[in-house]
Amino acid sequence: MKMKRILTLLMILALTSVGNMQAQVLKRSSVAPSQVNNIRQAVINAGDNQLWWGYNSSNHVSSIGIGVADTYHCAFFLAGDHDVVSGKKLCAVRFGLLASHVSNVVVWTASTLPATDPAADNTLWMASVDKSKLSESIDVPLTEPYDIPAEGVYVGYSFTITSVSTTNDQYPVMTGGTDMPGGLLLRTNKSIPAWTDLDGQKFGVLNMKVLLEGTFADYVVSPTSSKSSYYAQVGQTADVELSLANNGQAAVSSIAYTITADGETSQEQTLTLGSPIAPFTVGTATITIDADATAQSSTKTLTITKVNGEANMASNASTDITLFTLDRLIPRNVVVEEFTGTGCGWCPRGLVGMEKLRQTFGERFIGIGIHQYNSGDAMYFPNYPNLNWTGAPSCRIDRGEDIDPYYGSVSDICEDFSSEMNEPAMVSVDVSGVIDEDMTKVDATAYVEPLFDTNSYKLELALVADGLSGTSSAWWQSNYYAQYTSAQVPDRDLQIFTSGGKYGTSSVKNWIFNDVAIGTSYVNGINQVGTLGSMTGGEVRKVTYTLAMPTKATLREALNKGVVYVVALVIDSDGRIANAAKRQVVDESEFTGVNAVSTHTSTKAGVYSLGGTQLSTLQRGINIVRMSDGTIRKVKK
Numbered sequence: 358m359k360m361k362r363i364l365t366l367l368m369i370l371a372l373t374s375v376g377n378m379q380a381q382v383l384k385r386s387s388v389a390p391s392q393v394n395n396i397r398q399a400v401i402n403a404g405d406n407q408l409w410w411g412y413n414s415s416n417h418v419s420s421i422g423i424g425v426a427d428t429y430h431c432a433f434f435l436a437g438d439h440d441v442v443s444g445k446k447l448c449a450v451r452f453g454l455l456a457s458h459v460s461n462v463v464v465w466t467a468s469t470l471p472a473t474d475p476a477a478d479n480t481l482w483m484a485s486v487d488k489s490k491l492s493e494s495i496d497v498p499l500t501e502p503y504d505i506p507a508e509g510v511y512v513g514y515s516f517t518i519t520s521v522s523t524t525n526d527q528y529p530v531m532t533g534g535t536d537m538p539g540g541l542l543l544r545t546n547k548s549i550p551a552w553t554d555l556d557g558q559k560f561g562v563l564n565m566k567v568l569l570e571g572t573f574a575d576y577v578v579s580p581t582s583s584k585s586s587y588y589a590q591v592g593q594t595a596d597v598e599l600s601l602a603n604n605g606q607a608a609v610s611s612i613a614y615t616i617t618a619d620g621e622t623s624q625e626q627t628l629t630l631g632s633p634i635a636p637f638t639v640g641t642a643t644i645t646i647d648a649d650a651t652a653q654s655s656t657k658t659l660t661i662t663k664v665n666g667e668a669n670m671a672s673n674a675s676t677d678i679t680l681f682t683l684d685r686l687i688p689r690n691v692v693v694e695e696f697t698g699t700g701c702g703w704c705p706r707g708l709v710g711m712e713k714l715r716q717t718f719g720e721r722f723i724g725i726g727i728h729q730y731n732s733g734d735a736m737y738f739p740n741y742p743n744l745n746w747t748g749a750p751s752c753r754i755d756r757g758e759d760i761d762p763y764y765g766s767v768s769d770i771c772e773d774f775s776s777e778m779n780e781p782a783m784v785s786v787d788v789s790g791v792i793d794e795d796m797t798k799v800d801a802t803a804y805v806e807p808l809f810d811t812n813s814y815k816l817e818l819a820l821v822a823d824g825l826s827g828t829s830s831a832w833w834q835s836n837y838y839a840q841y842t843s844a845q846v847p848d849r850d851l852q853i854f855t856s857g858g859k860y861g862t863s864s865v866k867n868w869i870f871n872d873v874a875i876g877t878s879y880v881n882g883i884n885q886v887g888t889l890g891s892m893t894g895g896e897v898r899k900v901t902y903t904l905a906m907p908t909k910a911t912l913r914e915a916l917n918k919g920v921v922y923v924v925a926l927v928i929d930s931d932g933r934i935a936n937a938a939k940r941q942v943v944d945e946s947e948f949t950g951v952n953a954v955s956t957h958t959s960t961k962a963g964v965y966s967l968g969g970t971q972l973s974t975l976q977r978g979i980n981i982v983r984m985s986d987g988t989i990r991k992v993k994k
Contacts, residue, residue: 400496401449408573410441411566413534414638421560422528426521428546431530432513433563434539437506440577440604440672448502449568450512453493456529458520462486464497467511470552475515512567531564559767576664577605580676588681588781589648597678599642601634609634613663618655625662649682683808689782691774692723692937694753695762696746698730702837705854707750710763710770711872717771721778723924723939724872725821735831735911736873755934782936783808790923790942799904799942803925804897812891813930817884820876820904823920826869831911834865876904897981918944
């Protein structure tokens with residue numbers, strides 16, 4: 358296991374300082390390989406009709422913490438209706454704690470999460486743990502085993518960190534596996550005063566197990582669709598990724614399943630797994646489903662009927678699959694909007710992350726660097742819409758969650774980007790722009806075509822510029838990494854900013870800035886383009902708008918017409934970016950009126966008038982031609 362860099366992943370405190378890497382936030386470290394591989398023999402071995410079980414079925418263990426001295430309370434919810442838990446007795450608790458400077462360690466169960474100290478909050482059971490027995494695996498038997506109620510029970514442990522002089526003190530809560538609701542519940546007395554369910558933050562679940570006693574079935578498999586939606590073209594198929602929870606005592610080598618849609622259930626099909634799924638672990642499988650006969654969205658219910666040829670005893674044997682059947686698959690361009698500024702000392706990693714995306718994904722990447730951190734920035738641009746940033750540097754991919762522009766949501770922003778890019782778009786968009794001779798405005802034209810009837814889209818337009826630099830202090834990028842050596846910053850991409858590196862000074866004076874926001878269709882906080890209204894699937898809507906260029910002399914002096922771009926963002930009703938387009942602006946003196954909006958090689962799929970009416974063939978004048986790859990061209994006959 359490779360030691361990971363500590364990540365700033367979740368802003369917890371309202372008092373977190375913008376751009377302050379040392380703010381009290383929940384962070385992740387990793388448990389060293391020796392700590393994982395040398396776990397001592399359990400004190401309590403499972404007896405007849407007993408099983409040590411927990412939500413983390415993987416071998417990977419990380420640790421999280423706030424990096425300051427505080428009292429922690431950690432728990433997971435033991436659901437009473439879970440196939441493994443239902444009808445069982447709770448006999449013991451197993452957890453790990455590696456901190457050196459710790460006191461007041463207690464293990465507890467409770468019907469509701471303790472609002473204060475567990476001892477004073479009517480817990481069902483509590484036991485103190487001798488500090489000398491702390492290790493990777495601490496087994497604590499209940500004084501008297503009890504039946505787990507149908508409504509479930511909370512199982513947890515609490516402890517106080519008195520000093521954070523070691524990594525284990527800074528990040529004492531051991532986690533692993535995959536996120537799930539109720540799998541990692543956390544609060545501290547000072548920094549995180551309210552119980553927080555960390556599902557969705559990619560920290561995994563609490564690395565804790567319970568000793569259960571009762572009768573365990575052999576064939577119990579519950580499926581979950583690994584993605585919220587799947588896409589297929591008419592006449593094609595889609596591969597559906599399934600997560601299979603084996604909650605039975607037998608290893609799973611095959612499953613039989615049916616698919617129900619529109620009230621009709623398919624014949625039972627059998628899938629032999631490439632690798633058996635061990636008892637009480639989670640595995641994966643891929644099944645193929647047919648697209649619908651026409652373009653539409655549909656819900657299909659997959660039910661696992663048999664396991665290894667025997668009846669599946671799972672209480673939840675089904676999962677719903679959302680399938681979009683499309684006339685054509687439109688590649689998604691992905692927008693990364695970054696909150697940054699020259700006064701932000703940690704923002705060099707954002708500059709590197711955005712450049713990494715630019716080099717890795719080419720034209721599929723649409724970057725918009727929003728310099729709003731400090732008004733003294735030469736590229737300061739307050740007019741861009743407020744995206745509710747938690748700190749700098751931060752970014753949002755297609756206006757999703759606020760994540761780090763270098764590390765992403767876990768460890769690499771490219772992984773987050775690739776995941777978003779691989780989802781087809783439900784709307785096609787193209788854009789062009791003409792800049793005037795004096796560089797005061799850009800006349801933008803966008804064409805939007807949804808695949809389905811809709812009234813949910815609105816359009817935003819923006820201008821970005823590359824190659825910006827200057828010599829005055831307004832262009833100097835603050836750099837906190839200069840206080841560290843390259844050995845102290847393990848990420849090679851960032852070592853150029855460390856002491857002795859190419860840019861290893863507290864103020865970087867020769868950086869060239871790309872993807873900088875310099876214009877928008879927002880005026881006084883209101884988007885002047887607005888909604889697109891009701892649109893029919895296949896209809897092409899033309900939108901024109903004039904974008905103002907910057908007037909600040911410091912910025913205008915750095916601008917070059919040849920590296921100014923217009924960006925069109927199609928925004929869905931949920932606020933997410935459904936698709937986007939970017940194109941270099943054309944100089945007014947060179948614009949002939951017949952320039953192609955797109956130069957992609959593809960076949961003609963539809964012809965439209967400038968007003969959006971579909972035509973049978975090219976008409977005299979300007980025509981809008983939709984190509985087979987989803988792009989749009991302007992053609993003069």
